[in-house]
Amino acid sequence: MSPSLVPRYVRRFSVTLFSCVALLAFGPCLGQSEVVVVRAQASKVVEELRLSGTLTTERRAGLSPRVDGLVAEVLVDAGDKVSAGDAVLKLDATLAMAVQRRVDAEAAQAQASRNEAKRRVDEARKLVPQQTLPKTELEARIAALELAEAALAAAQASAREQDELVQRHVLKAPFEGVITAKHAEAGEWVARGTAVLDLVSLDAVRLDVQAPQEIFSALRDDTPVQLIPDTLPDTVLDARITARVPVGGGSGARTFLVRVVASEPSAALFPGTSATARFSLAGSGASAVQLPRDVLLRHPDGGYSVFVVETNGKQSVASRRKVSVGRDSNGLVEIVAGVKADESVVTRGNEALRDGDTVRVVAPQG
Structure with missing residues (x-):
């Protein structure tokens, strides 16, 4: 049969059936797109x-012994953690200890001499009233006692001095930290003032940054700030500003020192590595609409x-709006113009939408 002889209603039915099949292949016949919105x-x-x-x-220190001497033993190595007061190096104290024994003996001898002088004075004070001993003898014995007490004091001072010299042959850590370098080995002769070990404290790690002059004046001691170590970029630590130096560095860059310290000690912070300080600065005080980046559709012209999503009777319709964007931070974009507060903006399913499409909101957010 010629197509021209096919009844007109049959051709119309065929066209309608094809249209419905096409819609079934590419979407519901109702033409609704499922979208997710954010308020x-x-x-x-x-x-x-x-x-x-x-x-x-x-705190960082180059540890050096307080006396000259031969290194007898190095008790730590680079990378070792030490506490305040821990012995880290020993010098050969053989000679110093020998001298200590001698001065201790001299102090003991002086003590005995003083005790004898004191006994003779006490004896004289009993005999003088009985007139069996002249008074001049008592005065002489008192003078001898004073000399013995002075000699005892000098001997005891020498003993304490020598005891301190012996103790100085042991080098101790002045604070808790990590040994970062060792500069001496057993058998070496070292002098006072020569660094034999480097010690670094990990308790108070700080970050010094240079703030531009237009930003420095906006920073306060209570400005919110976070520390992000570059070695662990996914680690974000709460921090605080501990110093703001209102004097330029003199390099001509017009920047000023700002010192940031983590609120709590963290093993993620290593002295010598780089880190980033993230400051949250309050703007002008005005409010602005902020939306996730996923709502934006970029045009070829930039x-x-x-x-x-707007309500048209009983239907929800997608309306395309050109927007002006502002700051972009923490996954949110500031919408300067084009969207008002409390409007529902499509965040998923917007790639295939056209202006005026009927939509069905499946998961409103916010």
Whole structure:
């Protein structure tokens, strides 16, 4: 049969059936797209500032012995952790200990002499009233006692001095930390003032950064700040500003020192490595709409648009809006114009939408 002889209603039915099959292949016949929306919220604008620097420690010392001597034993090595007061190096104290024994003996001899002088004075004081001993003898014995007491004091001072010299042959850690370098071995002769070990404290690691002059004035001691070690970029530590130096570094860069310290000690912070300080600066105080980056659709000309879900009778319709964007921080984008607070903006399913499409919201967010 010629197509021209096919009844008109049959051809119309065929066209309608094909259209429905096409819709079934590419989507529901109702033409609704399922979307996820987020409610636009107005919040105070917060500007984020990131400054990088090198982690340092408040306490770093090159340990040196307090007397000259031959190294007898090095008790630590690089990488060892020590506590305050731990012995880290010993010098040969054989000669010093020999001298100590001699002065201790001299102190004991002086003590005995003083005791004898004291006994003779006590004896004289009993005999003088009985007139069996002249008074001049008592005075002589008192003078001898004073000389013996002075000699005892000198001997005891020498003993304490020598005891201190013996103790100085043992080098102790002045604070808790980690040995970062060893510069001497057993058998070496070292002199006072020569660093034999390097000790670094890990308790108070700090980050010094240089803030531009236009930012420095906005920083306060209570400005929220976080530390991010570059060795562990996923680690974010709460921190605080401990110093702001209002004097430029003199290099002509017009930057000023800001010192940041983690609120709690962390094993993620290593002196000598780099880190980033993230400051949260309050803006002008005005509120702005902030939305997730996923709502944005980029245009070939570099502009942006979003789909806003509007109610048209009993239907929800996607309306395309051109928007102007502002700051981008923490996964949120500031929408300067194009979206108002409390409007529902499509965050998923917006790639295939067209202006005016009917949509069904499956999971509203926010």
